Amino acid sequence: MANGSDEKRPLILVTNDDGIDAPGIAALASVMDEVGEVVVVAPIDEQSAVGHAITVHQPVRVRPWNFDVPSGTAEAYAVTGTPADCVKLALSTILKREPDLVVSGINHGENIAVNVLYSGTVSAATEASILGIDAIAFSLCTNEAYPFDMSARYAKTIVEQVLKVGLPRCILLNVNIPALADIRGVAVTRLAHSRWEEGFVERRDPRDRAYYWLTGHFVNLDDGDSTDVEAVRTGLVSITPLQHDLTAHSWLEEFRDWKWEANGSE
Ligand code: MN
Secondary structure, X not given: OOOHHHHHOOEEEEEOXXXXXXXXXXXXXXXXXXXXXXXXXXXXXXXXXXXXXXXXXXXXXEEEOOEEEXXXXXXXXXXXXXXXHHHHHHHHHHOOOOOOEEEEEEEEOOOOOOHHHHOHHHHHHHHXXXXXXXXXXXXXXXXXXXXXXXXXXXXXHHHHHHHHHOOOOOEEEEEEEEOOOOOOEEEEOEOOOEEEEOOXXXXXXXXXXXXXXXXXXXXXXXXXXXXXXXXXXXXXXEEEEEEOOXXXXXXXXXXXXXXOOOOOOO
């Protein structure tokens, strides 16, 4: 029991989708270093908007990385894959024991409403939840340059609460933090109903073939209460519990009443 105090320190896997050199993951790893033992396993390049993609048709390479945290140097690895790859690889191969928590972020840009489906940041946390580990995704709600230190303080408080209580099975948290000096508080929210109205700019390549570049803008279609969009727009930290079970449970009985059998089967 000589290492008794060490054994009590939670093991925290830190990942992201902005890449291992992004300022957001440095800020998150720094505050996690105050909470437990940090191991960083993150994409070597930016993987924003890859969603829950995994790499199956090419090898994934892992490179030890020099990653400074306040207590010294964290064990860290850069991976030539997606955020979901990073979590799978870390949990199955890299980590010496099961982590107590997986945190993803802090993403540079909000991940609210339908965007959680496109988000690599959220998908890393979702993958951890699928594999039975408590997980939280953190995003800072701005695309402008903005310091991550205040959002990292919120991340630390939320992580301490989760480590104390533990998440329900297969539930992860999606946290969005406004880029404001005077955050008003914290709200537990649901995903707003929303979509992107797409546009594609058509250009011509040097061989005169058309190519397309996605543009488009986010449209909130939900003016109901307690949405994540409303929370961050009104200066609140938004915490949305998510689950990867996409079954429309409330519609199961309805669809069981439909006539699915071929003609004549009564
Ligand atoms: Mn990102």
